[in-house]
Amino acid sequence: MSGNPLFGLFAAWIGWAGGFLILYALQATGCRAGWDSHMIGAVSTLRLLLVATALTIVFVLLGLSWKARRNGPASPLARIGALANGAAILATLCFAGVLWLGMCA
Amino acid sequence: MTPSRHKTALRLHRELTDIWATPPGWGRLQAVNHTVIGKRFMLTALVFFAIGGVLAMLIRTQLATTQSAFLDAAAYAQVFTMHGVVMMFLFAIPFFEGLAMYLLPKMLGSRDLAFPRMSAYGYWCYLFGGMFLVGALVAGVAPDGGWFMYTPLSSATYTPGVNADVWLLGITFVEISALSAAIEILVSVLKLRAPGMSLTRMPIFAWYMLVVAGMMLIGFPPLILGSILLEAERAFSLPFFDPARGGDPLLWQHLFWLFGHPEVYIIFLPAAGALSTIIPTLARRPLEGYEIAVAAVIAIAFLSFGLWVHHMYTVGIPHVALSFFSAASGLVAVPTGVQIFAWLATLAHGKPRMSVPMLHVFGFLFVFVLGGLTGVMLAMVPFDWQAHDTHFVVAHLHYVLVGGFVFPMMAAAYYWLPHIFGRQSVQHLSHAAFWMIFVGFNLTFFAMHLTGLRGMPRRISTYPPEAGWETLNFVSSMGGFIMTTGFALVALDFLLLAVFGKPFRRNPWRAGTLEWAMPTPPPAYAFASLPEISARADRLDPDRLGPALAAGKGYLGSTRHGWMEVLGVDMVTGRAEQVVVLPNRTCLPLLTALASGSVFALLLLKLYWLAPLALLVVVALFLLWTRDCGLTSDLADLPVGHGPNLPHHYHAERPPSYWAMVFTLAADATLYASLLFGALFLWLSAPNWPPGLDIPVDAFTCVAVVAALVIAAAFGRQSLSGNDRVARSLCFAALAYGAALIVLVAFLVGIHGAATRHAAVASIFAVKSYAALHIAVGLVLSLFCLWRIGSGHVSARRDLDLRLGRLWHMFTLITGLAAMAFPFILTLLAGGAGP
Amino acid sequence: MRRAIGFRGVLAFSSVLPLAGCTGDLSALDPAGPFAAAIADLWWLMLAGGAAIFLLVLGLFLLVLFRPGSGRRISPSRWIWVGGVVFPLVTLVALIGHGLIRGEYILNLRIGGDPVEVEARGSMWHWEFRYADGARASRGVLHIPVGRTVVVTATSEDVIHSFWAPRLGGKIDAIPGHAATVRILADRPGIYGGICSEYCGTGHDGMRFEVHAHPAEAYEAVLAGLSGEREAAR
Ligand code: HEM
Numbered sequence A: 001m002s003g004n005p006l007f008g009l010f011a012a013w014i015g016w017a018g019g020f021l022i023l024y025a026l027q028a029t030g031c032r033a034g035w036d037s038h039m040i041g042a043v044s045t046l047r048l049l050l051v052a053t054a055l056t057i058v059f060v061l062l063g064l065s066w067k068a069r070r071n072g073p074a075s076p077l078a079r080i081g082a083l084a085n086g087a088a089i090l091a092t093l094c095f096a097g098v099l100w101l102g103m104c105a
Numbered sequence B: 001m002t003p004s005r006h007k008t009a010l011r012l013h014r015e016l017t018d019i020w021a022t023p024p025g026w027g028r029l030q031a032v033n034h035t036v037i038g039k040r041f042m043l044t045a046l047v048f049f050a051i052g053g054v055l056a057m058l059i060r061t062q063l064a065t066t067q068s069a070f071l072d073a074a075a076y077a078q079v080f081t082m083h084g085v086v087m088m089f090l091f092a093i094p095f096f097e098g099l100a101m102y103l104l105p106k107m108l109g110s111r112d113l114a115f116p117r118m119s120a121y122g123y124w125c126y127l128f129g130g131m132f133l134v135g136a137l138v139a140g141v142a143p144d145g146g147w148f149m150y151t152p153l154s155s156a157t158y159t160p161g162v163n164a165d166v167w168l169l170g171i172t173f174v175e176i177s178a179l180s181a182a183i184e185i186l187v188s189v190l191k192l193r194a195p196g197m198s199l200t201r202m203p204i205f206a207w208y209m210l211v212v213a214g215m216m217l218i219g220f221p222p223l224i225l226g227s228i229l230l231e232a233e234r235a236f237s238l239p240f241f242d243p244a245r246g247g248d249p250l251l252w253q254h255l256f257w258l259f260g261h262p263e264v265y266i267i268f269l270p271a272a273g274a275l276s277t278i279i280p281t282l283a284r285r286p287l288e289g290y291e292i293a294v295a296a297v298i299a300i301a302f303l304s305f306g307l308w309v310h311h312m313y314t315v316g317i318p319h320v321a322l323s324f325f326s327a328a329s330g331l332v333a334v335p336t337g338v339q340i341f342a343w344l345a346t347l348a349h350g351k352p353r354m355s356v357p358m359l360h361v362f363g364f365l366f367v368f369v370l371g372g373l374t375g376v377m378l379a380m381v382p383f384d385w386q387a388h389d390t391h392f393v394v395a396h397l398h399y400v401l402v403g404g405f406v407f408p409m410m411a412a413a414y415y416w417l418p419h420i421f422g423r424q425s426v427q428h429l430s431h432a433a434f435w436m437i438f439v440g441f442n443l444t445f446f447a448m449h450l451t452g453l454r455g456m457p458r459r460i461s462t463y464p465p466e467a468g469w470e471t472l473n474f475v476s477s478m479g480g481f482i483m484t485t486g487f488a489l490v491a492l493d494f495l496l497l498a499v500f501g502k503p504f505r506r507n508p509w510r511a512g513t514l515e516w517a518m519p520t521p522p523p524a525y526a527f528a529s530l531p532e533i534s535a536r537a538d539r540l541d542p543d544r545l546g547p548a549l550a551a552g553k554g555y556l557g558s559t560r561h562g563w564m565e566v567l568g569v570d571m572v573t574g575r576a577e578q579v580v581v582l583p584n585r586t587c588l589p590l591l592t593a594l595a596s597g598s599v600f601a602l603l604l605l606k607l608y609w610l611a612p613l614a615l616l617v618v619v620a621l622f623l624l625w626t627r628d629c630g631l632t633s634d635l636a637d638l639p640v641g642h643g644p645n646l647p648h649h650y651h652a653e654r655p656p657s658y659w660a661m662v663f664t665l666a667a668d669a670t671l672y673a674s675l676l677f678g679a680l681f682l683w684l685s686a687p688n689w690p691p692g693l694d695i696p697v698d699a700f701t702c703v704a705v706v707a708a709l710v711i712a713a714a715f716g717r718q719s720l721s722g723n724d725r726v727a728r729s730l731c732f733a734a735l736a737y738g739a740a741l742i743v744l745v746a747f748l749v750g751i752h753g754a755a756t757r758h759a760a761v762a763s764i765f766a767v768k769s770y771a772a773l774h775i776a777v778g779l780v781l782s783l784f785c786l787w788r789i790g791s792g793h794v795s796a797r798r799d800l801d802l803r804l805g806r807l808w809h810m811f812t813l814i815t816g817l818a819a820m821a822f823p824f825i826l827t828l829l830a831g832g833a834g835p
Numbered sequence C: 001m002r003r004a005i006g007f008r009g010v011l012a013f014s015s016v017l018p019l020a021g022c023t024g025d026l027s028a029l030d031p032a033g034p035f036a037a038a039i040a041d042l043w044w045l046m047l048a049g050g051a052a053i054f055l056l057v058l059g060l061f062l063l064v065l066f067r068p069g070s071g072r073r074i075s076p077s078r079w080i081w082v083g084g085v086v087f088p089l090v091t092l093v094a095l096i097g098h099g100l101i102r103g104e105y106i107l108n109l110r111i112g113g114d115p116v117e118v119e120a121r122g123s124m125w126h127w128e129f130r131y132a133d134g135a136r137a138s139r140g141v142l143h144i145p146v147g148r149t150v151v152v153t154a155t156s157e158d159v160i161h162s163f164w165a166p167r168l169g170g171k172i173d174a175i176p177g178h179a180a181t182v183r184i185l186a187d188r189p190g191i192y193g194g195i196c197s198e199y200c201g202t203g204h205d206g207m208r209f210e211v212h213a214h215p216a217e218a219y220e221a222v223l224a225g226l227s228g229e230r231e232a233a234r
């Protein structure tokens, strides 16, 4: 995986894209299966699931970029990689809506 | 230059020209040279731009007054659809492809692209596909459902004529050309550079094109898949998009926009790359923030795939899902801002000089920033509920496309035309032309923001006087005519430059990039010898490098065997690792494109039984391409002028064709993934599920096919291990493929009736057809390898064909397993609770 | 929603406004209810912000071009990080948050008790509206009560159309096989324009409709006067 240094440029972003698709798919599946009306306390199962997934994504991305940073030398390519990974982590802001927005309407 | 040095330069020039140049007359049809093909792409794209512009003028004439009787609704539909189609598919993409083909080898210190014949094939496909579309317009049967062709309007029920087929087939044809260009660019940028040019020393334009090509690789397959599915629905009644039979019109929208949004960034980024090259030169200072700019381009690439649903805010998707896309659409402005401020920082710290390209840079900044701002507005879900599908969107999209592509490309044209023609502009018309375009553009499209907000939907041909849109529309139309006059002046200006421009010696802009380290107009071989790069390749000194390279002081500064040679480097470090010998000029690309064109023509004419025959011709022609690839005896490493001897690429571990195969499979995998997700999407979203009929799951077929595939892959793999058993292993692999194909085709024939009744069965049909197609190609590849063994192209050190084959066998095995498991998964899902 | 007036005043100088006399019964800039107003308000806010940002960027460009050296005091990386990263990030996060909050507001706003439910069926090329689960229907004219949220469920019998009454709220696509909803509301009685805004074939231009907003009592009477769906569809 770390064989090709090019991969380090994209690692976090690939993670972001995968996470994005998973969240979107989970949301759609959850609505079809009615998980939004199944409540755990005051929140629906679906929301809980999405929030947990979003947090997992953030942690995975943090892990990926931390790993890339730790074993990469301070070459220009590694610097670009660090910037790109940081941007991907920032881009998880896209998922903040799972906290409060309407789930299935 | 000393006289002897001069003499070597001349001799070398003559030898290289003999090898690389395109012959005159009919020989032009054999052209494979990147300079020639690049110019052809650009020129053809400009012709299409003119056609699209004429269509735009027809639109503006129609809309200038209320209740205009200039065009009727049906003709107007063809006009606006074709305007969009021509501008997006036949102008913008091919134009930047041409620019990239022309520039990349020269900027990277190479002599050509990695697959010259593929570029030629791509060009012919583009030309023929474009002629299809424009021919249909002349014949009055052009596509008429808007450039995104929403179903069901474009389905057989509501568009019974060939109009939609022209779109689906013509665009797919052009997309194939674009995909081949993408693979070409990826491999060329990654592998064919001057020695010493590590990734981070590349001129920034190459980074942009690398990312763009990667985006095309992932972005185009969903549209190709969508087109195939829709054509299958229209031609064979497989109901992927028909809600009455378990299909869903929204599936088309997802597939289209999954392509369509990245598409607009695919168009913008090359233009931004050109700006990142031009602005530093004009500011007399290397680009500031090279590293963060590269990271920004990567960010844009990924973000742009996460916002396709912003074209679908009004279809009823839940708010939380919209929020992902809305946020991504807004955030994509950040990396765009990074680039703009990198340019501003470069200008601020440089000594900018005013010139015609700079004028167009101003045009770009003014127009594009406005377009970006309205883009952020449209990304806000509630605002889009109002503005969606109105002329506000028309205004926005032209601000970004014209601002983000046309103005930068005009800057690029004024900047690089001296390179193409060896002459400098005399600047009589340039300023007047710019201001006419600039003023005309803003008049036309600024007004449209308001027309849209005041309720005018897009794509209407008439509007009532009491709506109060007439003044604004009239202003738009007048502006449009001013702008068109401006474009005509630019064309004239270019012509004047080509004919009367004044010649110059070298590097008129005092640029620091390699494309100026050669005579202009450029010779076919670009560099008489290849430079060694030891600094960032936008800080070089072309005036010093040029003469030295011309005198053969660099790498490969002599010829042998009449070979077209370039150096292949390690992707990351740029260390020279192989001598890549390119295939020479030939008519095969033209013939193959003609054959491919006839496949599409036959499909269009609904001659479904002839089309496979034409396809066989295409395959046969492609196999002919390989005749002059490879070696029939082992070669020792070759001297390259400096440093250690290097292996011929056919002996190398990872030659360009290996990477081309990897990238092809990546695009193929994207298409497959889109297909599988599409089927799951139908299960989730389409009405009339679960299907009221049995989903055909045939355990026998699945087991048999899986077994055959495992056998084929195992033997395909084994063929690599021992030389004496290669042929036998390949025979077994071919047999296994043959068996799998027969079983699978029998199954497909068995379910084709049920496939027209429900989308669930249709998607199984599609998935299994995909597997069958790959098995068929696997069969062809095994036989091909046998042929190559017979013709003496294979030895222990020359096993490239076998390794390429093995990649295919593994891919077929994996996708085949998924295809066989797919019906069971679908049954499991659809068997659950209904919607 | 009154804030909108303020923005309009502020922006009166910009060349936009002389042209934008907000009239015409299809103008989204002339809202006649809280849904359309919430969006128009958002537009004026974004217009003001957008104009400021545009002037800023263009000004910087002209400055560094015509006053060479004027930007040299600021280091290149500060240019990029402040201008290209921090500023847009902060602005955009604020705007996106605002947009989502406003969207949620629009999606959940209920005025005047339980929402009235109507169905809008598009077919080539006219609209049919059904009330009370299809017991009543009208063609080309949608009747709604004043001051009450109306939930319009859009469907289609053939191709995709889009239901849009710009002065009352946003649009929603009418997609065969799907039923999606949009909320509209009229503050005062009157006739409001509506138009199909998804290309649906050669009759797309003429696929207009009207929304008649009646006072509550009159509304019941109007509904009672409508026939069932079969007659309306005739
Ligand atoms: C030469 C100046 C141009 C003018 C005056 C112009 C005018 C127009 C107009 C008025 C429409 C709206 C048609 C309608 O909704 O009824 C339109 C649509 C469109 N234009 Fe242009 N345009 C120009 C250049 C371009 C360029 C350079 C591009 C792309 C690179 C482009 C891409 C499009 C697209 C994609 C559409 C949407 C077509 C559709 O709705 O299916 N246009 N254009």
Ligand SMILES: [Cu+2]
Residues within 6 Å of the ligand: B260, B261, B264, B307, B308, B310, B311
């Ligand atoms: Cu988009």
Ligand SMILES: [Cu+2]
Residues within 6 Å of the ligand: C160, C161, C162, C196, C197, C198, C199, C200, C201, C203, C204, C205, C207
């Ligand atoms: Cu319509």
